[in-house]
Amino acid sequence: MRSSYKKRLERAKRALEGAEYVLLGGGAGLSAAAGITYSGKRFTEHFEPFINKYGFTDLYTSSFYPFKTEEENWAYWAKHISVNRFEIGATSLYEDLFQLVKEKEYFVISTNVESQFVKAGFPEDKVFEIQGDYSYLQCEKGCHDTLYYNESLVKEMIEHTRDCRIPTELVPKCPVCGGKMDVNLRKNGYFVQDENWYEADRRYTQFLSKSDKGRIVYAELGVGFNTPGIIRYPFERMTYNNDNAALIRFNLEHPEGAPENKFKTIAFTEDMREIVRDLME
Incomplete structure (x- = not known):
């Protein structure tokens, strides 16, 4: 297991080092790993x-x-x-994620609603909290x-x-x-999307357009199947459509992905805090 982990870790490090862009997708498993x-x-x-x-x-x-x-x-x-x-203040896992990507051109889309990314130092104009x-x-x-x-x-x-x-x-x-x-x-059809929501959506769309064919890492962080159409499936599709893309998936229960992306995907089921710390070394 440790041998496999080290190989996947090195692949992930190389992908991040060579990336022009990083898109983080945060799900419920990320906050759970952070202690929430x-x-x-x-x-x-x-x-x-x-x-x-x-x-x-x-x-x-x-x-x-x-x-x-x-x-x-x-x-x-x-x-x-x-x-x-x-x-609750900024958790160490979110702070480590910021340190991991802050020198890259990055963006964050998250279904989490605790504002941990912003608390950890991510600028508000680089974060889209799509669910509220x-x-x-x-x-x-x-x-x-x-x-x-x-x-x-x-x-x-x-x-x-x-x-x-x-x-x-x-x-x-x-x-x-x-x-x-x-x-x-976002729990029913009455969810209010205000002006700030639409502005974040525009910035996200602009980032996707700019990074479309570039060297990009899609980092999927604890995303399950409650709302797979927001992060998990789009990340798979964008990885498939870009020859320069890599998908790093952090998921305890569902590390498997699209067979078409088998050689582009690096999946981790270990403790997310440990993985992120190791990626920073």
Whole structure:
């Protein structure tokens, strides 16, 4: 195993050293590897009252819980947002990724919503968080395209949470239609794409066009099959269409890829933190 790892590591190093461009694609597995886990000790320590009251088992499934009241719903979501977005700084894995690519011409597309890339030093104009950001609220029905930064409101909600409920007066209402508010996450057809979202999309498209036939490494970081059409499948397609491309896949459970890209793909199932550190040496 170590012999195989060393060979793959050397191939990945050569690909990165020779690359004109690097496109990072961040998925849920990347944040999990960085320590932003949705189950286990981190979950039980922060959400004990909600676990006791609702029987929650992890942060992913609990985010779909049908709360009976808005007061309960926002007590949970305030804590969820705070723990994953505001209470955690830049993690070492994301910081190492920045050090790995900062001298290259690079771009980031991520389905993660904790803003870890930006916290780790990646400039905002090189990051496309295509699925949203925990730190913003939107009209639940998307009646208008303005997003609302929620840090101060989230802190106030947590401060006044009692028995897994917030006071009614803290329940957010849409300032336009008067309806309910929601977290700006792509979970239904009402997801709001504001002006900043479209600008990030334009920059991503420009990067793809510029790097189309260049020497490029597509680094797929912990991307699963919840939304394969955003990163995994496009990265495979772009690798296939570019003779100068290499695909480096970091994936514990699904390292396999398109057979057509067999000789262009370098797959890792080892600890992502270890791999990135080794790539930096």
